[in-house]
Amino acid sequence: MPSIARTEPAVVELPEPPGLPGPLPEPRVEDLRLEIVLGALSDPLRLTVVRKLLLEREEFDHPCGWFGFDRPKSTLTHHFKALREAGLIRQRQYGLERRSHVRVDDLEARFPGLLALVAAWTPREG
Template sequence: MPDVEGHPAIHEMDIGSIFAALADPHRRHVVEQLCAEADSAERTCASFGLRVSKSTLTHHFRVLREAGLIRQIDYGNSRKVTLRRRELDNRFPGLLGLVGAQAAEQSPTETPCP
């Protein structure tokens, strides 16, 4: 059962939900950006530069959160996201490496996930 904020426990993460979340180019861009950063990097939702409405942005981050790819953290009037790298590596070894490698293929300036 997901926690109060909607983050699934590691044993509840489903590869189908993760693939469905990553199928959208906007959501995949978010994960690729987080892959290229340090393990504990936190970013605001707006910092990814997605050119979508606020409601669509909210939807994309909800899908990523419910799939288990990101963790959203509330800081009063600010919400930040971080990649659930450790949990994903434990549950689906190599998945983030594939996502990062795909991003590096498309844009040689980005660094793939280790």
């Protein structure tokens, strides 16, 4: 990714809504940085995650096994963490599983139209 001065956005524990497990540490809306968000989206696997979360959104968030990637778990942890720290997804711990959803409102507020591009993306064939 980048070069120049990249200080990462402060990662902050948010106040938890009642009834839900608190979200894992994530940057606040106002700390979202375009260059970091774009960097997080420049990986096909992560782009796939965000797109799937957008298109196949259901009533519950998805644990990371749900995506069906044929990759070791440590690799998936790495990518989900990158997405969360960039501010693209919010993750909550439900018992054993850690479920994710896209921070649609936050992203739409800061980078309007970006998620539409992700939703329209198709992985390269071949």
